[in-house]
Amino acid sequence: MENVVLIIHLLLALGLIAVVLLQRSEGGGLGMGGGGGGAMSGRAAATAMTKLTWILAIAFIATSITLTILAAQKSSGSSVLDRITLPAGQDAGAADAPSSPLGSDLLPPAQGDNAPLVPSAD
Template sequence: MFTFLLVVQAIIAAALVTVILMQRSEGGGLTSSGSPSGLMSARGAADFLTRATGVLAGLFIAMSVLLAFIAASRSGTTVDTSLQRRAPAAQTQPVQAQPQPGAPAAPAPSPADNGVPLAN
């Protein structure tokens, strides 16, 4: 059922694109060179294409809402986590305390304290 409605949606979209492209910005359409009377006149074609655009746009919106409703009801409430990445374990490093204002500064460590030999 869903696949059938999806195909109908694609057909409606193609028809809507076709009808829109047939119209001119002034409202004449591609069939403006037809006979001056009846449906194939410039005015009759413009009216027909305008109505067809409105009907197809309405059908497209209705089908979109219907397909969204069907897709939401089919999927259930489970979430697919097969593509979820695992975050690497956080590396904890000791945080050095910041000296408070007005407190005496701590003496700088000497190179010998760090285990680095002095070069002479």
């Protein structure tokens, strides 16, 4: 179901891009003129391209909302952490606690017959 809605959504997006690019420029955007004529009315007549643009835009928004609802239903009740699989032989408590170094790992090596680690001030 989700794949069908996604394909329709992509086709609507491509159709909307094509219809918008095919429309005639009415000018006025960023100061670029496109003619205009003498009698400019406040309301332009709705052409077939404008109606098609509105229909595609409404359908695009509807499929966007539908995809959002489908994704929310699919992920409800589960977490990303629930999908993590632990290696064999490891329990969940050990996976949560980070491994800390042992106390002997923090100390310098024991001085025996080896040369001193810090040079003397002789």
